[in-house]
Amino acid sequence: MLSYSLRRLLIGVGMLLALSVLIFVLLRLTPGDPIDAYIDPNVPMSPSDLAELRVTLGLDQPLPLQYLAWLQQASVGNLGYSIQRPDQPVLGLVLSRVGPTVLLMGTAIAISIIAGIATGMISAVRRNSMADLSFSALAVTGISSPPFLSALVGLYLFSVYFNWLPSGGMLTPGREFSIGDLLHHLILPAMLLAIAQTALIMRYMRASMLEVLNQDYVRTARAKGVYEFWVITKHALRNALLPVITLIGSTIGLAIGGAIFIESVFNWPGMGLLMVNAVENRDYPVIMGSTLVIGACVIIVNLLTDLAYAVVDPRIKVG
């Protein structure tokens, strides 16, 4: 397993390198650069003054040179300085955002795994019951409601209308840090982020469970007189979980996409908000840095999923 992991990690490094080239080229193909983003068209500046600013940022150099200069610095851990916020090094900026994003996504994923698996199981076991029908209807609604809609409706309902939860941010400004304050801010964006994934997991879990419940070994267990509770939790659940684990692993990318949106609606100081700001301002070093970090996370999570596979199902051997 060790040599397998090492090999996968090496491939991962190669993929990151390719990703950096791709992002670099795409960024340069995007119209406008950081200096163009800096200028308010209502209060314009002359292109010759802007050219001077471009020279100080090295944006006048040929593209391959710019990339190599970036790569050389990046390989020793220096991702440069943000252009939009020149007093902030990119690495520090990106790393300071990993925590909040992991917290938000982690909570959302935990909610969706628990709620998705539980409702999926109930739906499968009590097939065609009221519970099954309601969960299935909710799941279809969840899958088909786009995050921009659910986020805005959630924001309006819980923050503006009922005034139960804060409308944005991670902590109350000017107040001492407390776990309670953090949870108070976390709950709404995490729930909203979890909607789509919960629905997806529920659908998969239900289908997979129904399939397993029809297997011979389940019938055998029942015939042996095992309690129904144990049949479901010990015999069926574990086997039904396999495809769901694959799904969870492969939807991490989807969750990152959702997080980018939720973070900008709720001003959650994570990677998503950082990237949206950086793209709007064509802050090249920040976009490169955050893409690399997200890319690395996806690669690692996928590796962990494959390893988790082997743990859940002893028949599978990695290597």
Next chain:
Amino acid sequence: MNRLSRLSSAVALAAMMATTAVPAFTAPAQAATLSGGFDVGPGGFQGNFNPLAATGGFTWLSVYFEPLVTYDEKLQKVTGVLASSYEVSPDQLTYTFKLTDAKWHDGKPFTAKDAKFTMELAKNAKTGSVLAARLSAVASVEAKDDKTLVIKLSGPSASLMDTLTKVMMLPEHALSQIAPDQLAKNSWWSTSPIGTGPFKFTKYVTDQYVELAANTDYRGGKPALERIINRYFANPAAAIAALRAGEIQFTYVDSNDLTAFKNNKDFRIIEGDSFVVNYLGFNHDSPIWKDIKVRQAVMYAINRDAIIQSLYGGAAKPANCAYVADQVVPKGVETYAYNPEKAKQLLKEAGWDQINGNKPITLLTYYTTPLAANVMAAVQAMLAQVGINVTPRAVDTPTYNSIVLNPTPDTAQFQMVYAGLQNGPDPGSINVGLNEKQIPPAGPNVARVRMPQLTAALDAALGETDAAKRDLRYQDVCKVMNSQLPWGPLWVANRYGIASSKLKNFVWTPAPGGGPYQAYPEKWAIAE
């Protein structure tokens, strides 16, 4: 204990923590703290702490930094802040400022040496200063004594005082050790800046908020508020949600979001002139606009009054040149009242069928608000009625700038723009957008206006050192614009802020770039 039950107890525990934690927040926010979205909207600049690099955000920066001079609240005249008085020599080349007794937030005295140091940083493009070009007329800066600053110019400049309002004084003792080209990268700006203003910087939580505390030694008296918090928002809509939820007491709002606050006693609507004239910029490099009759037809074809009434809710003034202020608009200018028949006639006379006919014309804009989308749709429909086929294209600011500021642009990408240009408080602000000498790459005359008569009128107005005659010179500019139509001028809209009615003595105006202006933050107060 099996896995499932372990899991369920963990969930129960988490739920318990969440519910027990909630009551802690129902306590009211601390009194004497004002939270606001001070950097929301077009005048804001979230995340910038360096006044030398600021193209906006002065509403907030001027709560803890101060300039020598600033505008009054109505943005009509320049008045002293750190300068108690100033004199201008008869030849308009020497400005002598007497400085007031002020202290930096660390207790050290503010002197003319600090002012000289700041002016030199602002003049030096290596510091990343966006003021360098505007201060190019400054030949020397001298600290005659601790309280006297002398600025000498190489030639008279009507816009010097306007530029000086944006030069926030910086402490020499804190910054002199940093090389000018490293200054912008220094973390001082967002960790421990000191100014002379009524509030002191306490902390910045990245992309969340900035917190200031009262400067109890402020020369204008101890501030009424204890703290001011500037919250960051991804867009005005998020700020409005926070305002309605009671989390903040002030923010800028787009005019189409006003309805929720009208006739609501919990909020006060603050209205002000945007000082931005909106126009349809004809790209003069494109042959289709060459005939003035075509440009006149565009003006007659658009029902500006209807757009102002239905889309702006009446909160805009139609513009017939770059200005709407009475003192710079001469009597008897053409008002281009809506007349589609006349527009069709003019197009026929010009031979529009041969010039362009029904071919689509790209109408480029950087305005991406719902209001702007509606305006563009209305303009498109109105122009289509007379036979001009425009296709609106809204892009983000960097894309727009990269297209229009390109020294060799692709004319097909922007035959026309829907844009805005700052037209005050200094009426000379429009020069860069219309003077022939400002065509890219020299300047930002993005419509490539080449009109000798207009350039001459602008040069005469900018060179006029007699303040009494200056308005007349700008009237000449207006007259030329009105008759020659370098652009199709549309309107000057109002802009809005919403303040909680709990706020007392709160002064705000939607100034371009956020000001600065005299806002007296030391007097702002909040009722319990």
